[in-house]
Amino acid sequence: MDALQSNRREFLKIFGTAAVIGGLAPEAFARSKSTTLTILHTNDVHSRLDPFPMDGSRNAGRGGIVRRATLIEQIRNEQPNVLLFDAGDLFQGTPYFNLYKGEPEVQAMNRMRYDASTIGNHDFDGGMDNMVLQFGKAAFPFLIANYDFKNTAMNGRTEPYRIFKKDGLKIGVFGLGIRPEGLIPKELFKETVYVEPLETANAVAAVLRNDKKCDYVICLSHLGYQYNDSTVSDRVLASKTRNIDLIIGGHTHTFLDAPVNVLNQDGLPVLINQVGFAGIYLGRIDLTFEQGKVKVAADSKAVEVKS
Incomplete structure (x- = not known):
């Protein structure tokens, strides 16, 4: 009898534990292990589909969608979890836009399998109907x-x-655009209503973090990196909000060799990154999620797009 009771206790110990584990949601396993995520990004590509010409200028031979696509695919082959974003101003800047109004740019991004983009002021340049079309x-x-x-x-x-869900992680991503008045002709943005970005960012980030239970919150911003006046920029956005982990910026064509940190309203670091313009660089940020903490790889940096 003692042997039977002992065996029964061992049976319950093993299979009772298995039953408890079996009842856990998959997300519980995901958060208990180490998970990596690579975030790639561009901004202000401005219809630059070809590399810059070899004319001896500073950017000669740099950029180009074929090289960027090759680089992105190489990283995808090396990393298990990759997200690819753009921070706006896909359009305007080369004859491609003048001739085709943005279709080649969008189709190229489709081929590269972008996950999302926000909207820049120059994306209005073909008018509202063209935005709908493209x-x-x-x-x-x-x-x-x-x-x-x-x-x-x-x-x-x-x-x-x-x-976006990657290997058990929930990545919440939202977008913010710049004030159109004084920057975009009224006949192009028409009855678009601009909503104050700080209040919007706090509200949306809170939903993503608290209601949707996202592990990481990203803002795709076309506000600009920094100004000398009170204009809301990415640095202001980071310091005046909560619940944002990363701001991928655009508009000011700012080249950052690596992401910078700005403390938010809770004293927590917010990463900001922006990689110039014209697809000369591809932003890369490597993250590791482990036991509720996020570590940013020290070698996260802008990767030059070149032959």
Whole structure:
């Protein structure tokens, strides 16, 4: 009898534990292990599909979508979890846009399998109807939380945020655009309503962190890196908000060799990165998630796109 009771206790110990483990959600396993995530990004590509010409200028021979696509695919082959984003101003800057109004740019991003983009001021340059036409060809969402398109042709064609799942991680991503007044002609942005970005960012980031239980929150921003006045920039955004982990920036064509840290309202670090313009660089940030903590790889940096 003692032997039977002993065996029964061992049986319950083993299979009772298995039952408890079996009842855990998959996310519980994901958060208990070490998971890596590589974030790639561009900004202000401005219709630069070809490399810069070999004319002896500073950027001669740099950039080009074929080289960028090759680099992205190489990283995807090396890393298990990759997300690819753009921070706006896909359009305007070369004859490709003058001739084709943005279609080659969007199709190239489709081929490279971008996960999302936000909207820059120059993306309005072909007019609202052209945005509808070209964005409609995208295989990825355009994320913008502070433009209200309700009374325009763009109504319902963007999302404020999207959540991406990678190996058990939930990555919340939202977009912010720059104030159009004084920057974009009224006839191009029409009845688009600009919503104050700091209030919007705090509200959306809180939803992603607290309601949606995201492990990491990213803002795709076309606000600009930094200004000498009170204009809201990425640095201001980081310091005046909560719940944002990373700001991928655009608009000011700022070259950052590596991400910078700015403390938020809770005294926690927010990463900011921006990689110039024209697709000369591909931003790369490598993260490791382990037991509720996130570590940024020391070698996270801008990768030059060249032959």
